[in-house]
Amino acid sequence: MFKAEVKSKIEEDICILVNLDNHPWNYICECGNASNLSVKEVQNSNAVFISHTHIDHFVNFDAVIRHQIGIQRRIIICGPEGIAKQVQSKIKSYTWNLIEKGAIIYEIREVLSENEIKIFEVEPPLWELKEKGGIQTNVIFEEKSFFVTAILLNHKVPTLAYKFKENDTIKIDIQSSGFKGGRWVQELKDAFEKNDNAKVVTVEGKDYNASELFHLLRVQEGDSLGIIMDHAASEENHAKIKEHFFKSRKVFIESFYKREDKEQAELNYHSYSSMSGKIMRQTQVKEPVPVHFSRKYKEDEIKLLIEEFKTALDPEY
Ligand SMILES: [Zn+2]
Numbered sequence: 001m002f003k004a005e006v007k008s009k010i011e012e013d014i015c016i017l018v019n020l021d022n023h024p025w026n027y028i029c030e031c032g033n034a035s036n037l038s039v040k041e042v043q044n045s046n047a048v049f050i051s052h053t054h055i056d057h058f059v060n061f062d063a064v065i066r067h068q069i070g071i072q073r074r075i076i077i078c079g080p081e082g083i084a085k086q087v088q089s090k091i092k093s094y095t096w097n098l099i100e101k102g103a104i105i106y107e108i109r110e111v112l113s114e115n116e117i118k119i120f121e122v123e124p125p126l127w128e129l130k131e132k133g134g135i136q137t138n139v140i141f142e143e144k145s146f147f148v149t150a151i152l153l154n155h156k157v158p159t160l161a162y163k164f165k166e167n168d169t170i171k172i173d174i175q176s177s178g179f180k181g182g183r184w185v186q187e188l189k190d191a192f193e194k195n196d197n198a199k200v201v202t203v204e205g206k207d208y209n210a211s212e213l214f215h216l217l218r219v220q221e222g223d224s225l226g227i228i229m230d231h232a233a234s235e236e237n238h239a240k241i242k243e244h245f246f247k248s249r250k251v252f253i254e255s256f257y258k259r260e261d262k263e264q265a266e267l268n269y270h271s272y273s274s275m276s277g278k279i280m281r282q283t284q285v286k287e288p289v290p291v292h293f294s295r296k297y298k299e300d301e302i303k304l305l306i307e308e309f310k311t312a313l314d315p316e317y
């Protein structure tokens with residue numbers, strides 16, 4: 001199961017840290033100023049996901065570099081078209097005469113379209129941007145137990161909305177199977193995954209066709225977590241959100257404005273409280289969380305904004 005924590009205080013820009021049970025690394029989503037993001041959390045991160053590079057989502061990337069330099073690992077940065085050059089520009093605004101090759105490598109993955117990623121690398125001491133080719137996929141990041149896909153939304157610039165999806169796992173209830181556990185369990189699971197009905201599986205000295213034992217297995221659906229940042233409250237964006245995040249367990253969604261400031265939201269290609277709530281209801285998200293509020297609101301106004309979001313989750317609304 002994914003764990004996700006908002007690392008920015010209510011008056012700060014947005015930053016969310018994601019990790020997964022039994023997994024060693026963190027994943028940083030958005031690089032807004034976030035005083036609750038610790039040095040250790042940044043150092044233990046394996047990838048950074050940026051929706052778009054408006055300053056409130058990218059300003060703290062300097063701190064990420066600051067804490068990661070010297071970790072001698074490859075860090076993946078995912079973002080929209082153009083982010084590779086922007087990462088390089090940020091890095092190049094500092095002096096690096098004491099840093100040597102191998103201190104870190106940033107691999108930058110630009111999402112050009114929902115099925116096309118362009119890959120770059122940049123490393124010390126010269127920090128030249130090297131093009132590493134492209135791949136045709138909507139899987140922007142993959143680990144053994146999960147993967148991340150993204151859709152492009154319109155916020156007057158393209159912004160990426162990310163979905164972390166844990167792999168489904170095959171489970172067996174040995175106790176009610178009547179058999180003893182053993183090597184056959186893994187063989188049966190493998191056959192199930194490969195759709196290999198005829199595979200012979202030997203259980204306690206007797207041979208079975210795998211398909212005869214498939215009824216002992218069940219598929220446990222992997223967890224899902226969404227990060228939807230700045231986007232216009234448009235029909236087109238909403239249709240994409242509903243499709244990509246349908247029935248996700250938990251989704252963080254920008255709710256930049258209060259309902260009464262809906263016109264301002266339209267003008268700035270943003271969403272607003274009641275609309276973000278309504279979309280989360282229609283997407284059947286189990287745990288929707290409103291985030292990323294305009295700095296013009298005081299704390300009590302933000303409370304109201306969150307109330308408006310919650311009200312819109314109600315099917316009667
Ligand atoms: Zn923005």
Ligand SMILES: [Zn+2]
Binds near residue numbers: 054056057230292
């Ligand atoms: Zn923003």
